[in-house]
Amino acid sequence: MDLNITVLGSGSEGNATVVSLGNFGVLIDNGFSKKELLRRLSVSGISPDTIKALIITHEHSDHIKGARIIADALDIETFANTFTANEMRKVSCLGKKHKSFLTGSPFIIENFKITPFRISHDAIESVGFVFETKGIKIGYAMDVGTLDTLTKQRLKGCDVIMLESNHDKKMLMESTRPFYLKKRILSRTGHLDNTEAIGAFSELVTENTRKIMLGHISSDCNLHSIVEGMAVSKLRSMNRSDITVKLMKQHQPSVPVLIS
Numbered sequence: 001m002d003l004n005i006t007v008l009g010s011g012s013e014g015n016a017t018v019v020s021l022g023n024f025g026v027l028i029d030n031g032f033s034k035k036e037l038l039r040r041l042s043v044s045g046i047s048p049d050t051i052k053a054l055i056i057t058h059e060h061s062d063h064i065k066g067a068r069i070i071a072d073a074l075d076i077e078t079f080a081n082t083f084t085a086n087e088m089r090k091v092s093c094l095g096k097k098h099k100s101f102l103t104g105s106p107f108i109i110e111n112f113k114i115t116p117f118r119i120s121h122d123a124i125e126s127v128g129f130v131f132e133t134k135g136i137k138i139g140y141a142m143d144v145g146t147l148d149t150l151t152k153q154r155l156k157g158c159d160v161i162m163l164e165s166n167h168d169k170k171m172l173m174e175s176t177r178p179f180y181l182k183k184r185i186l187s188r189t190g191h192l193d194n195t196e197a198i199g200a201f202s203e204l205v206t207e208n209t210r211k212i213m214l215g216h217i218s219s220d221c222n223l224h225s226i227v228e229g230m231a232v233s234k235l236r237s238m239n240r241s242d243i244t245v246k247l248m249k250q251h252q253p254s255v256p257v258l259i260s
């Protein structure tokens, strides 16, 4: 059975990622309308009936806007911690079938062991996930204010590291965004800049690491060419040019990444 990661969209305009093993897919977040999500699944060659569960990182609208609508349409369970589920319920984004997970405690969905871990971000109880299946580990951490010890521990040594590389600090400071927003993004509960994300490769990458996927890339305070250039040169300096770097896109799904 093939293990695939398909990023349907990543960024402040909407997030959704599918991790699938054979015909069993787990959707992480859905910040898109039902129509748009189905369109992106179709572009990626994923049949909607292979999506068997929805898991939620946090309640910001770019992650949950389409959560209820897609979970109910596909008749699947939504997994979220209790605090996040409550916030989702308040804005009518929680599907009919809901299961709570405890942040920090692994849970099982079919052949996946999924460990949610606390992330520093300005949501009620933001989490990242480590997926384990077939002896392979995928670490997922978007919307990360700062890489604290726990987040680094969880991502370290994963075969695939999926990490936010949100903004270029200089571009953010020079942007026309209001000061309060710049302050929020730069805070320990905001978003991760390129230097902190890519600088952390030294601590996160081990001999197990094969792929790094960088996402939630700002459309106006960052450039894909900057992120890619920094990531590639960092890996080169570590003598790890064997690691593939992929950038997640906002406006179109990325090509499915096969993990073998």
Ligand SMILES: [Zn+2]
Residues within 6 Å of the ligand: 011, 012, 015, 060, 062, 063, 143, 216
């Ligand atoms: Zn977000």
Ligand SMILES: [Zn+2]
Residues within 6 Å of the ligand: 058, 060, 121, 123, 143
């Ligand atoms: Zn967020």
